Amino acid sequence: xxxxxxxxxxxxxxxxxxxxxxxxxxxxxxxxxxxxxxxxxxxxxxxxxxxxxxxxxxxxxxxxxxxxxxxxxxxxxxxxxxxxxxxxxxxxxxxxxxxxxxxxxxxxxxxxxxxxxxxxxxxxxxxxxxxxxxxxxxxxxxxxxxxxxxxxxxxxxxxxxxxxxxxxxxxxxxxxxxxxxxxxxxxxxxxxxxxxxxxxxxxxxxxxxxxxxxxxxxxxxxxxxxxxxxxxxxxxxxxxxxxxxxxxxxxxxxxxxxxxxxxxxxxxxxxxxxxxxxxxxxxxxxxxxxxxxxxxxxxxxxxxxxxxxxxxxxxxxxxxxxxxxxxxxxxxxxxxxxxxxxxxxxxxxxxxxxxxxxxxxxxxxxxxxxxxxxxxxxxxxxxxxxxxxxxxxxxxxxxxxxxxxxxxxxxxxxxxxxxxxxxxxxxxxxxxxxxxxxxxxxxxxxxx
Numbered sequence: 001x002x003x004x005x006x007x008x009x010x011x012x013x014x015x016x017x018x019x020x021x022x023x024x025x026x027x028x029x030x031x032x033x034x035x036x037x038x039x040x041x042x043x044x045x046x047x048x049x050x051x052x053x054x055x056x057x058x059x060x061x062x063x064x065x066x067x068x069x070x071x072x073x074x075x076x077x078x079x080x081x082x083x084x085x086x087x088x089x090x091x092x093x094x095x096x097x098x099x100x101x102x103x104x105x106x107x108x109x110x111x112x113x114x115x116x117x118x119x120x121x122x123x124x125x126x127x128x129x130x131x132x133x134x135x136x137x138x139x140x141x142x143x144x145x146x147x148x149x150x151x152x153x154x155x156x157x158x159x160x161x162x163x164x165x166x167x168x169x170x171x172x173x174x175x176x177x178x179x180x181x182x183x184x185x186x187x188x189x190x191x192x193x194x195x196x197x198x199x200x201x202x203x204x205x206x207x208x209x210x211x212x213x214x215x216x217x218x219x220x221x222x223x224x225x226x227x228x229x230x231x232x233x234x235x236x237x238x239x240x241x242x243x244x245x246x247x248x249x250x251x252x253x254x255x256x257x258x259x260x261x262x263x264x265x266x267x268x269x270x271x272x273x274x275x276x277x278x279x280x281x282x283x284x285x286x287x288x289x290x291x292x293x294x295x296x297x298x299x300x301x302x303x304x305x306x307x308x309x310x311x312x313x314x315x316x317x318x319x320x321x322x323x324x325x326x327x328x329x330x331x332x333x334x335x336x337x338x339x340x341x342x343x344x345x346x347x348x349x350x351x352x353x354x355x356x357x358x359x360x361x362x363x364x365x366x367x368x369x370x371x372x373x374x375x376x377x378x379x380x381x382x383x384x385x386x387x388x389x390x391x392x393x394x395x396x397x398x399x400x401x402x403x404x405x406x407x408x409x410x411x412x413x414x415x416x417x418x419x420x421x422x423x424x425x426x427x428x429x430x431x432x433x434x435x436x437x438x439x440x441x442x443x444x445x446x447x448x
Contacts, residue, residue, distance in 0.1 A: 002032045002101055006069065006110040006121055008040050008078075010050045010286065014194060015135040016109055017059045018186040019159050025109070025131075033062065034099065038069035038117050040079040053284065054201075055194030067099060069117055082120035091124045109133060113155065113172070114145045122151050132172065133159035136305035139169040139179070140373055141339030142381040147175065161187060163308040164343065166366030170377045174384040188313050195289030202285065202293045211294055212252035212279055214243040215310075217287060217301030220256030226329055226337070235322045237270050239300045242321055242351035244274045246298060252279045254287055291316055300351045302326065303337070303344040311360040318360055319351035320344050324405065333411050334380045342376050342406050343369060371395045372403060379411050393417050 003025060007013040013035065019025060020033070041047045050056060051066050060066070069078050072095070083091045096102065109131040110118035122130055132155055139160040147155075152175040160169050162181040169179040206212065216239040222229045236253065243251050253267055264280045271278035281290065287306040291299070291314045299310040299318045303326065310316040323345035330338055347365050349356060375395055378388040396418040400407070404419070413420030 001030065001107065002034065002104050003107045003109065004034045004036060004121075004125075005063070006036045006038065006108070006118060007050060008038045008111060008117075009135075010053050010055070010194065012111055012133075012135050013037070013050055013056075013059055014190045015159075015161065015182060015187065016133055017062050018190045019133065019182045020062050021190065022183050022186040024159065024180065024182065032064050032104075034065045034067065035059075035063040036067050036069050036121075038078045040077075040117070044070055044077070048284065054197035058193040058196070059190070065099070072098065078117040078120075080116065082116050083123055085123075088123050088126055092126070095124060107131065109159075111135070112138075113147060113151070114143060122154075126150070128154065130155045131157055131159060132177070133182075134169070134171060135161060137163060137303075137308060137340035137343055138336050139171045140164065140167055140343060141336055142170045142377040142384060143172050143174065144334065144336045144381075146384075147172070152177075161309075161312075163305070163312045164347070164366055164369060165312070165362055167343075167369050167373065170339075170373070170385075174381075184313060191286065191288045191313070192292060195286060195292055198283075198285035198289035199293045201283055202281075202290065205281070205283070206252075206279060206294070210250050210277070212248075212250045212277075213296055214246070214248035214251045214298040214300065215287075215290055215294065215296045216240060216243065216251060216253045217299065217304045217306055218253065218255040219302055219304050221302065221326070223256075224337070226326060231325075233266050235302060236267055238352065239321045240267055240270055240276065240278070241274065242300055242319065242356075243298065244276050245352070246356045248298060249275065250277045250279075252281055252290065252294070252296075254281045254285075254290060257284065288313065298356055301344075303341040305340065307344060307348065312362060315359050317357050318348055319354065319356050320348040321351045327405050333408055338380060339373060339376060342373065346372055346403075346406075371399075372406065375403075376406055379407060379415060379417075382415055389415070389417075 005016050007016060037049055037051045039047050039049055049068065073081055106125055106128045108121060108125055108128050110121055111133060112118055113122060113130065113132050139158060155172060155175065155177050158169055158171050158177055158179045159182055160179055162184055216236065218236060221227050222232045240251060255264065268278055288309055291310050296316060299307060299316050300321055301307045302320065302322045307318045311318045323341060326341055327345060330341060346369060374388060375392045378385045378392045400419045407419060409420060
């Protein structure tokens with residue numbers, strides 16, 4: 001048996017390595033394991049492939065070989081390329097020849113099956129079983145795109161991190177795919193190993209006597225057109241002011257690797273005004289390495305998955321900033337970031353107004369989040385989860401007032417749910433289906 005693991009990030013490779021070490025891919029004996037790395041950045045040539053990052057040597061022993069998907073399909077971009085249907089068998093032969101796979105049976109483990117390169121790989125190995133693994137909060141939301149039956153029937157499970165214990169992922173559930181949690185202990189152990197090099201770097205950069213006690217997480221939300229660069233800059237400043245309000249005088253800001261340096265300049269100016277010593281960490285160090293090394297007393301972010309890893313893996317108090325604005329801005333309603341945003345907004349305290357410093361009580365979070373996430377998920381993908389209509393309607397009838405910010409009135413109206421009210425005549429007149437029907441009626445009338 002040959003098992004091929006596809007990963008685009010160091011965090012993804014850590015997730016699948018933790019699953020392997022936890023025995024979730026069976027015994028090592030008699031299995032050939034291949035890691036295929038890809039870089040899906042807009043300009044991959046300027047980035048560092050995960051197999052060249054510090055700490056990768058800790059993951060390498062789990063795999064017999066490592067190959068680059070970017071190099072194999074060059075000059076195509078891995079995020080935008082997939083084989084034509086009539087060429088899929090030719091590509092499988094090419095992969096088998098290039099990597100010496102022979103005619104042996106192959107199992108595929110990949111990230112989001114909804115997008116390339118995972119979708120392309122699943123098309124190429126059209127007869128292989130598929131294991132989907134998800135490394136973030138998006139696994140709790142519904143599947144974004146339709147998966148063809150020939151592909152969905154081969155998906156065996158969804159491996160996910162148990163960031164909200166008790167909350168069941170919706171990803172691929174409409175196809176009957178069952179979720180399976182990767183043990184937190186295994187993931188924390190892998191993160192600790194690959195973080196050793198990063199910890200040494202942090203030890204050199206940060207003062208031993210007064211290390212930062214609060215960490216701010218940047219996401220670069222403007223890159224995915226959720227907010228503007230100016231608004232994101234202000235979001236980081238709000239995080240810094242919230243940390244200062246909570247009494248922190250030594251703060252570390254971990255920007256997104258693609259964020260412009262102007263963000264850092266504005267933060268440093270505000271830090272000086274507040275009397276806060278600010279450290280900007282531009283080096284490629286995982287957020288989890290920062291958490292493990294610094295053991296901060298507070299982590300503040302918008303809706304980064306790292307907020308939940310700080311709480312679930314390290315027991316660090318966490319807080320949010322700016323989620324209300326994002327809930328208003330995020331479009332379309334089906335946007336896959338909606339569920340992570342909903343989870344963070346509903347579960348974490350507001351860093352600008354709430355009392356901070358207490359660890360998140362994860363034991364009770366799932367009970368509160370489960371009906372909310374299922375309702376939001378239904379509204380996002382009602383056709384895939386039509387069985388949830390009555391459950392959602394009942395829950396909204398009792399709780400909509402408290403949770404109104406997670407739903408759009410027009411969406412509720414179109415799904416005939418509480419809170420939707422009447423669909424406006426003007427909106428109906430603009431609807432493409434209505435306009436086509438009117439044209440047909442008028443055409444028939446003229447012909448008569």
